[in-house]
Amino acid sequence: MRIPTLYRDKSWQRFFAGFFIGLLFGWMFFLYHFGTVHEKLVLKIGDQQTEIEKHENTIEILREDQDEQNEENQKMLTVQxxxxxxxxxxxxxxxxxxxxxxxxxxxxxxxxxxxxxxxxxxxxxxxxxxxxxxxxxxxxxxxxxxxxxxxxxxxxxxxxxxxxxxx
Structure with a gap:
């Protein structure tokens, strides 16, 4: 039993060549879009991280101020x-x-x-x-x-x- 010699047929050669060239272009297209989307997400996460740190610092400062103010107010409480x-x-x-x-x-x-x-x-x-x-x-x-x-x-x-x- 023999394998048919389809690899010599020009139509099959064009089909497989087109398939592999399409596969290469599709893979490059996927890598390009994945890279740009990934880069945008990394930048967005970095911006959000700095914003979260800024807000945490602000919250910490406000809590310290609130604690100091509460201590001062407790010292100044009077019978009303x-x-x-x-x-x-x-x-x-x-x-x-x-x-x-x-x-x-x-x-x-x-x-x-x-x-x-x-x-x-x-x-x-x-x-x-x-x-x-x-x-x-x-x-x-x-x-x-x-x-x-x-x-x-x-x-x-x-x-x-x-x-x-x-x-």
Missing amino acids: DIRIDFINEGDIKLSELTLHDLRAAVESELEEVRNKDIETVANSSNFIYKTVENKVFIINDKRYQLKVEQLFLFTTLKMDVMIVPAE
Whole structure:
């Protein structure tokens, strides 16, 4: 059995020559376009990398500034408001006017801590306890004493107190 001698036929030679020349041109075309696209992508990635680094540096600087500003603001925090809550106001059954007058009397006693630095007020919390607990408040010819249950201190001084009739 013999292989046919098609390699000598001019039409087949032209077909294979065209096929290989087309293959070479296609391969060169692919390499050229792949190279240009790859180069553009590498440049774009490089630009994005520098932009990301620039933004990270900016973010780091802003965070440092924010941290410094937060520390300064915490040092400068002051007591802005005083809030008094009565724990047993439902049990003792006082009128709203009496509760309001009692709350106003306690707030006037604690008025000195308003606009003071929180750290200073925190250091003198025993003084605040004693000021409220040792005072006898007279409202509508009745005497009341308060017992401090909890004291929350931030920009608002919140005090939970229990009303006890004075002896």
